[in-house]
Amino acid sequence: METRELSYFVAVAEELHFGRAAQRLGIAQPPLSRAIKQLERRLGVVLFERDSRQVTLTEAGAVFLHEGRKALDAVAASVRRTQRAGQPVRKLVLVMKPNTDGGLLGDILAAYASEPESVGVEVLMCGIGEQAGLLREGQADAALLHHPFDDTSGFDVEELRVEGQVAVVPRGHRLAGRGSIRLADLAGEVLPRWPGMPADAPTGPVVHEAAQLLQLIALGQTIAVLPESAGDELRSELVCVPVSDAVPIVSMLAWPERSTSRSLAAFVRVAADLAAKHRQSESTFAPVRPARSTPQS
Incomplete structure (x- = not known):
């Protein structure tokens, strides 16, 4: 399947109108309609219910829209990360909301700077709920996220702190x-x-x-x-x-699954070590579960 086909489908699914979707894509409507019909034949399912008045998504179409968006985002993110990896001066971009590091980030950055595989770190501040999206889009290499508020699907994580x-x-x-x-x-x-x-x-x-x-x-x-x-x-x-009865908040460092960046692996190791020391010195912190995985180094 080509990304062009996914882009065509997502445009129609979001507009729920073939004419508007064709205009958005900059193509004529007949080839767009043919492309969607061909896509349905290849998948063996109906993606849209069509009549003279409206276009609606089927259950299969709703699933494909969710998955198709993720696939297109992943392709765009891979392009951004590749371009950044090819820059003459390497850096690691960490995205976070202001004042959400629990006082750890300064120590993490200082310790990381002494690592042999460290690179410069750019801290990108964002608004509420934006970190995961920026990480998925490839505009950052890692993010400080908080469970249960942030969606960590598609990421590996290292839990840093648990608080009420x-x-x-x-x-x-x-x-x-x-x-x-x-x-x-x-x-x-x-x-x-x-x-x-x-x-x-x-x-x-x-x-x-x-x-x-x-x-x-x-x-x-x-x-x-x-x-x-x-x-x-x-x-x-x-x-x-x-x-007293609110769920605990878990602060975590997140990064794309299956990352092989050595500089990112070093950053995760430093963050995990310092977070463990911080937990030992602060008896009010709850125990933290082990990380799911770390980037391969």
């Missing part, structure tokens, strides 16, 4: 003086929406980055449940209240 969650509220909030709360205590509160959340998610303001969120909380527009490390650099008008 806290409710971040204004000092005058009804929950501010509590020693701890449960999730049920948040009933009726306005909670923020992150980009890409489903339609049945909270109906509060859409938040794209941490500074915006803290400003909205300070203004009384919302509250938020965040990892407990969010309290390390909290504004003076905000307080953290532990949420």
Whole structure:
């Protein structure tokens, strides 16, 4: 199967209109229709239900759209990574949200710099929920992700830290003086929406980055449940209240599966070693499961 065929299918599946899809692709509609019919014959399944009024995806088509997008993203990512690997000056790009490293990154970068296989590290800051996408697109070599919030499919991971969650509220909030709360205590509160959340998610303001969120909380527009490390650099008008029954947050270093980069392997080893030492010195951290795999060196 050619990437051209996948691109044709994805365009039709996203537009659900052959004319708009043809215009988007810059081709005539008849060859696009023929290409889709040929694709269905080769796959042996119907991808679209068509009538005079509309085009809809079949169940098989919905699955193929999900998988086709991933395949096209993987091809584009491989091109970007290959181009970056061929640059005269090598570097490792790490993507993360601001203030989400649990205080580890400075030590990791210092220790990594002394490794024989180290290269320069560029830290790419991004908005909420963007790290995994940038890593999949090949714009980064590794990312700091957080379970259960980030999708780690297609990545190998090294778990670095496990922490509880806290409710971040204004000092005058009804929950501010509590020693701890449960999730049920948040009933009726306005909670923020992150980009890409489903339609049945909270109906509060859409938040794209941490500074915006803290400003909205300070203004009384919302509250938020965040990892407990969010309290390390909290504004003076905000307080953290532990949420006793919230699921733990696992901070992890992620990279593309089956990576063979020696410089990335060295970075993962350094991060894992320092995270283990950090856990030993901080008795409040929960035990962390072993990593799934590391890049081959």
